[in-house]
Amino acid sequence: MSQICKIVVPFACLLSVNFAYADSTNFKRWAVSAGWMHVMPQGKANSTHVTTAVKEGGSYGVGSLYGADLGKYALNGDTLDDSLGRLMFKSFVRNSQKDPNYKVPDGFMKGARADITGISDYTADGGMEIDDTDTLGLTLSYFVNDNVSLELVGGIPPKVDVKGVGEIRATALSTSNSSHLPPFSPPTYFDGLELLKDTLITDLGAHGTVAEVTAWTPAITAKYHFGTSGKNKFRPFVGAGVVYGHFNKLKLNGGVEDDLIQAGYMIDNILNDRAGEALHGGKGSSTATPEVKVKTSDAFAPVLTAGFTYDFTDRWFSTGSLSYMPNFNNVATVTVTDTSTGRQLIKSTTKIDLDPLVTYVGVGYRF
Structure with a gap:
């Protein structure tokens, strides 16, 4: 709100300075209009930067481990340096083929640890784009002279749909490293075993609309109007200015939120020495108690506009315009926090390019 005031207050002061002069002439210096505003964002989705509470290369306890997960994700089980480790690996995988719920016996997992890389700080291809939207546009204009005007552009803040594009995935490499244990301890037979899993965190594209947000985008422009009042009913104009964007009341798609909560469980299991459960997936x-929050940054951008007015009478007129707002973008930040401990488990950020074309068709009145 303070940012909006920084735009509106100087404009209001300028108008008040000229108010007495405006009233002392017959020239109609004020104009208002209302009409249909159609917003067409041109920006494309950007990648998403993700960080988690897992330390890159950190050592974490494995806990329980499903034999089926060994078979699915092991990169080098058949080539382990320890021959006994190779035999046990093959045995565990065979047992899991008979029983999908088979777990490696606890005696082989006691004290087992793994070094985990790949999910502490990474970039995913998925991102967000803004859908077209419509709203009621409102303008207030003050004419400095017959050709130059200052205009405040606003309207009813529309609810905007945010589309998901692509997927957010996490690829974790777990390398067994139980060198802290005494020699010949069962977990040490698996030292060097690598498990690689590419996990789908959320399919943004499949969810379609991933969020809804209310957009406040007041703008101030200076315009030059060609022609002369009273002579030319049709008067083209060009102009430039600045737009401010504030986005609130953001609601996240329930499916995306559930996906991120599951990802929060995965990170929590790793942090609490249950990397095997994290590998398997699910809450375990x-x-x-993961909580998902989303916020967006405010934004400023230039405005370029061109259009026309057509007079019905000396007071009533129609107007139409096409505006472009280049480099109009903000940053969306999503966090997953364990509310029971206050620990942030996951943080992701992505830039949302708006860069909209805006058409406006309205009817106005001069006074």
């Missing part, structure tokens, strides 16, 4: 033994 996590006691976390």
